[in-house]
Amino acid sequence: MSAPDTPRRTQAERSALSDKRMLEAAIKLMVERGVEKTTLAAIGQEAGYSRGLVTHRFGSKAGLFRQVMRWISQRWSEHLQPYVGERDGVEALAAFLAAHRDFAQQSPETMRALFALWFEAVSPASEMLPGVLEDHRRLGSRIRGWIESGIRSGSVRRDVDPGMATAQFLGTLFGLTYQWLADPRRRSLEQLLKGLETNTRRVLATP
Amino acid sequence: MSAPDTPRRTQAERSALSDKRMLEAAIKLMVERGVEKTTLAAIGQEAGYSRGLVTHRFGSKAGLFRQVMRWISQRWSEHLQPYVGERDGVEALAAFLAAHRDFAQQSPETMRALFALWFEAVSPASEMLPGVLEDHRRLGSRIRGWIESGIRSGSVRRDVDPGMATAQFLGTLFGLTYQWLADPRRRSLEQLLKGLETNTRRVLATP
DNA sequence: CCCTTACTTGCTTGCAGCCAACAAGTTTGC
DNA sequence: GCAAACTTGTTGGCTGCAAGCAAGTAAGGG
Numbered sequence: 471m472s473a474p475d476t477p478r479r480t481q482a483e484r485s486a487l488s489d490k491r492m493l494e495a496a497i498k499l500m501v502e503r504g505v506e507k508t509t510l511a512a513i514g515q516e517a518g519y520s521r522g523l524v525t526h527r528f529g530s531k532a533g534l535f536r537q538v539m540r541w542i543s544q545r546w547s548e549h550l551q552p553y554v555g556e557r558d559g560v561e562a563l564a565a566f567l568a569a570h571r572d573f574a575q576q577s578p579e580t581m582r583a584l585f586a587l588w589f590e591a592v593s594p595a596s597e598m599l600p601g602v603l604e605d606h607r608r609l610g611s612r613i614r615g616w617i618e619s620g621i622r623s624g625s626v627r628r629d630v631d632p633g634m635a636t637a638q639f640l641g642t643l644f645g646l647t648y649q650w651l652a653d654p655r656r657r658s659l660e661q662l663l664k665g666l667e668t669n670t671r672r673v674l675a676t677p
Numbered sequence: 678m679s680a681p682d683t684p685r686r687t688q689a690e691r692s693a694l695s696d697k698r699m700l701e702a703a704i705k706l707m708v709e710r711g712v713e714k715t716t717l718a719a720i721g722q723e724a725g726y727s728r729g730l731v732t733h734r735f736g737s738k739a740g741l742f743r744q745v746m747r748w749i750s751q752r753w754s755e756h757l758q759p760y761v762g763e764r765d766g767v768e769a770l771a772a773f774l775a776a777h778r779d780f781a782q783q784s785p786e787t788m789r790a791l792f793a794l795w796f797e798a799v800s801p802a803s804e805m806l807p808g809v810l811e812d813h814r815r816l817g818s819r820i821r822g823w824i825e826s827g828i829r830s831g832s833v834r835r836d837v838d839p840g841m842a843t844a845q846f847l848g849t850l851f852g853l854t855y856q857w858l859a860d861p862r863r864r865s866l867e868q869l870l871k872g873l874e875t876n877t878r879r880v881l882a883t884p
Numbered sequence: 885c886c887c888t889t890a891c892t893t894g895c896t897t898g899c900a901g902c903c904a905a906c907a908a909g910t911t912t913g914c
Numbered sequence: 915g916c917a918a919a920c921t922t923g924t925t926g927g928c929t930g931c932a933a934g935c936a937a938g939t940a941a942g943g944g
Contacts, residue, residue, distance in 0.1 A: 479913085480913075480914085481912085481913060481914075481917090481919070484912085484913080484918090484919065484920090485918085485919065488919080488920085500801070501801055502801060502802070503801060503802050504800035504801045504802050504803060505800060506713065506800065507802065509902085509903060509904085510903080510904065510905090511903080511904090519920070519921085520920065520921045520922075521921085521922090522905095522906095522920080522921060522922070523919085523920060523921080525904070525905060525906080526906095526920075526921090527919090527920095529905090530904075530905075531903095531904065531905090582801070585799070586799055586800055586801070589796040589797070589799050589855070590796070590797055590800060591859065592792070592793055592796050592858040592859050593711035593712060593713065593793055593797060594707070594708055594709060594710060594711045594789070594793070595709070595710050595711050595714060596711060599859065602859065603859060603860055606856075606859070606860075634868070634872050637853070637856060637864055637869060637872065638849065638853070638869075638872050638873065638876060640852070640856070641849055641852030641853040641855070641856055641869065641873075642845065642848055642849040642852050643852065644851070644852035644856070645847070645848030645849050645850065645851035645852025645853070645855070646844070646845070646848040646852070648796070648799060648848070648851050648852065648855070649813075649844060649847070649848055649851070651799040652798065652799050652806065652809065652810060652813070653810055653813075657844055661841070662844060662845075662848065665841050665844065665845050666845065669845060669876070669880050672879060672880055673876050673879055673880065686937095686938090687938075687939090688892085688893055688894070688937085688938055688939075691893090691894065691895095691937085691938085692893080692894065695894080695895085716928065716929085717928080717929070718928080718929095726895070726896085727895065727896045727897075728896085728897090729895075729896060729897070729898095729930090729931095730894085730895060730896075732929075732930060732931080733894085733895070733896090733931095734895090736930090737929080737930070738928095738929070738930090
């Protein structure tokens with residue numbers, strides 16, 4: 471007879487579970503207190519383990535938050551996928567914005583954690599920057615793809631430079647999300663993204 | 678006869694000098710290593726004083742960087758002033774972007790420090806956030822003013838919502854600056870801001 | 885006037901508390 | 915029994931505080 475609160479697990483299950491718990495605890499605490507004021511000991515204990523396990527598993531504090539970023543980034547990316555479907559051009563961008571809006575509404579803490587990590591990475595000599603740039607590049611490629619196919623299918627103006635339009639679109643998305651993070655009550659993210667959609671249509675769509 | 682390397686100074690001069698030296702040292706080190714990896718002891722010694730003076734003067738690490746932010750923010754604001762002059766509407770916004778571009782070119786480290794501090798402030802429970810929001814609000818008011826007077830003078834479309842247009846414009850400015858900070862070599866800030874100007878004209882200007 | 889004495893302000897040094905990272909030990913699953 | 919998961923002991927380094935020293939300033943008697 472085994473105690474119901476500690477069922478027998480395989481080693482793989484054990485470490486997968488502790489990984490998940492620690493990542494979730496890290497997100498919870500970093501959203502409450504910020505990365506700097508979140509200690510590794512607190513994360514370990516919030517997750518139900520010892521103060522030392524986090525370091526043992528992820529190597530360092532930076533290593534942990536790199537993992538947090540990858541984890542959320544992946545989930546975000548998967549969430550966006552189905553919204554766009556087979557659309558292209560401006561319609562794909564609009565669907566992408568709707569996905570972003572819904573994700574922020576469904577789990578604002580997760581969104582906050584992801585973007586806080588991205589924004590903190592601009593700090594010079596950041597150990598997270600390479601991963602952030604990788605994420606941005608991937609995201610940029612998808613967006614540029616939609617714009618380019620929009621040009622080919624005629625729904626996007628022919629004189630648009632896809633690379634530049636991508637930078638503008640992503641820049642505005644980041645900037646609006648930043649404003650929402652900094653001061654959530656000033657304007658709703660939904661409203662801000664609606665504005666971006668309108669402007670994107672006006673700038674990119676064929677007349 | 679007094680030694681040339683230690684001229685006699687009043688108390689006020691002494692502290693003004695040490696303040697300036699410490700703020701400059703803080704900017705230099707935070708641009709090199711990031712805020713987190715910059716120690717108060719290193720700042721004090723870089724400035725030519727003891728490891729303890731920074732805390733004594735500014736109270737805490739957060740207090741110091743609050744002061745750094747105010748200091749740069751003020752200089753930035755003063756730099757922008759003369760560019761705009763008596764312009765309004767889209768022309769004022771274009772002049773503002775030119776000022777931003779020139780400031781970034783003249784002293785990129787200063788710009789980098791200011792925006793890094795702004796972006797780091799989105800971290801929850803940040804002690805700097807109130808000051809950042811204050812800066813943003815002031816900036817937003819000026820921009821909204823230009824847009825509103827542009828509407829009155831007829832150079833900006835009548836159906837534009839000034840508050841929303843301000844949020845979009847500022848958001849894009851932040852987002853593009855973020856991209857430039859994160860990856861300076863990918864696209865020049867000049868190019869990015871040029872794109873913003875074009876889009877702003879397309880969205881706001883009367884046909 | 886100037887120069888001694890009392891006082892203020894600027895600055896340094898020593899120390900306590902806290903944290904990340906590492907290493908050695910213990911438990912759990914295979 | 916042995917390898918992987920996890921815990922506990924320890925160290926070096928950093929912030930923030932407080933006590934103390936030194937440079938500057940003001941006031942009174944000659």
